[in-house]
Amino acid sequence: xxxxxxxxxxxxxxxxxxxxxxxxxxxxxxxxxxxxxxxxxxxxxxxxxxxxxxxxxxxxxxxxxxxxxxxxxxxxxxxxxxxxxxxxxxxxxxxxxxxxxxxxxxxxxxxxxxxxxxxxxxxxxxxxxxxxxxxxxxxxxxxxxxxxxx
Numbered sequence: 001x002x003x004x005x006x007x008x009x010x011x012x013x014x015x016x017x018x019x020x021x022x023x024x025x026x027x028x029x030x031x032x033x034x035x036x037x038x039x040x041x042x043x044x045x046x047x048x049x050x051x052x053x054x055x056x057x058x059x060x061x062x063x064x065x066x067x068x069x070x071x072x073x074x075x076x077x078x079x080x081x082x083x084x085x086x087x088x089x090x091x092x093x094x095x096x097x098x099x100x101x102x103x104x105x106x107x108x109x110x111x112x113x114x115x116x117x118x119x120x121x122x123x124x125x126x127x128x129x130x131x132x133x134x135x136x137x138x139x140x141x142x143x144x145x146x147x148x149x150x
Contacts, residue, residue, distance in 0.1 A: 003028055009056045013079045015130060018122035031106040036099035043097040051109040052083040058103035064095030075100055
């Protein structure tokens with residue numbers, strides 16, 4: 001991919017659509033493009049994050065096993081960001097992330113991610129909106145589970 005193609009891919013994602021061109025170029029240049037064949041682990045359980053992954057193409061699957069041997073899974077698709085919660089909270093990953101299909105991802109190093117949060121209000125707001133949306137979806141799922149138990 002060329003720099004212009006990378007910038008176009010990023011610009012199409014909600015997290016980056018309002019980023020100034022100079023910052024978008026910085027992300028495209030500083031980010032590490034990675035390909036993961038289907039079934040390949042991207043992040044392992046309890047790994048400490050050193051950056052975030054922006055899924056440019058493909059789907060990923062999160063999975064976490066419990067002591068009883070059952071596994072919970074959910075998927076995320078292109079446009080998603082992975083690792084931001086762990087990075088922001090200083091916590092390790094709670095489960096495994098694998099490529100469900102072939103995945104093209106851009107890994108944004110920790111330092112660049114935090115620099116963008118501190119210096120680009122549009123990026124900080126996009127991350128906040130994305131996190132709030134995920135919390136709302138999670139709350140909705142939990143409330144429906146509670147209704148089923150009652």
